[in-house]
Amino acid sequence: MSKPIRTRIADLMHAAWVGAAGRASRTVLASLGIALGVAAYVALSGIAASNQAALLAQLDALGANLSVVAPGVDAAQQKVPLPDYAPTTIARQPQVERVGVFDTAPEKVQIFKNGLCPKTNGNALALAIMRPGALDAVGASLAQGHGIDANNEHLPVAVLGSDAAYRLGVNEPGDRILIDNAWYGVIGILNPTPQAENLNAAVIIGEQWALGRYPDQADTIGRISAIYVRTTPGDAEGTRRTLAHAANPAGGNVSVTASADLSKARNTTNDSLTTLGLMIGVIALAVGE
Known part of the structure; x- marks a missing residue:
């Protein structure tokens, strides 16, 4: 009865390294795209969250x-x-x-x-x-x-x-x-x-x-x-x-x-801005990839 073929971890690491080093320009561009995608996601999410917090604070100050x-x-x-x-x-x-x-x-x-x-x-x-x-x-x-x-x-x-x-x-x-x-x-x-x-x-x-x-x-x-x-x-x-x-x-x-209308507007605004922030983040990651 034949034994199943198993790949050692060392062989996997060597193959991965050869693939990455063999085409250095593609590796650099792929890494750069991922880094830009993550950076764009973090930046846009932070901007959306801060704007959301500022707007909700203004609504609360008005009596929401x-x-x-x-x-x-x-x-x-x-x-x-x-x-x-x-x-x-x-x-x-x-x-x-x-x-x-x-x-x-x-x-x-x-x-x-x-x-x-x-x-x-x-x-x-x-x-x-x-x-x-x-x-x-x-x-x-x-x-x-x-x-x-x-x-x-x-x-x-x-x-x-x-x-x-x-x-x-x-x-x-x-x-x-x-x-x-x-x-x-x-x-x-x-x-x-x-x-x-x-x-x-x-x-x-x-x-x-x-x-x-x-x-x-x-x-x-x-x-x-x-x-x-x-x-x-x-x-x-x-x-x-x-x-x-x-x-x-x-x-x-x-x-x-x-x-009452202002309070409902606050809840609606909060939900809408949260959804918008998530959508912006997904788009940023997709573009980076």
Whole structure:
């Protein structure tokens, strides 16, 4: 019975070397093509990935991963207050990164540059009352100055939205304005906030100062008007479905709104750019071969 023919590894290596060395120019060109293909794949994949990350970051900054939890309404169209523990229970959700709380503002507030303005003239400015960290959750950035935190929320200081600063004629921190006949020092001016446009024409003060300044409305001011919830990028759609229950486990009416179209656009963009990056990589490898 004949034995099967076996090729030794040394013979295979020798044959491969003879094939490669026998036609050196072809070997060099083949190696160069493979190297160029791999380099093109790495370069194009890196460019596609960085552009994808930059675009998704811009969408997130515009509010793709931002939800707003607010009091709902009952059958009589009356607002149902959010429980005081709502920010805490929302913050415990695994995909929630930051939570910012704004309280209910006093009624019929008058905001002017100084006491020379006629009281009958309205300037369409709103007063907003924030708790420390609210602007971080919104993603609002400061053009000048600094925000309200635990160190100054009990003081008569204010942060102006971009439109509010323009209408009041305030160009930099250090100026002062009148709110209900009381002087407030301006400590910061916000950049435009497309993710929370209501803040553009708002004058923002701290919760602790507001409670002391309006004792007759303390019960109303202590109620939550809006909770801004910043979630992990790409998880806004899934987390949004759980926010109402997290805000009020007892089952009260809760309103949850967000830039829904923007969130869906983010997911679609992510999928499309990922597919495009893979296609570019395959084409680069094919050309290199």
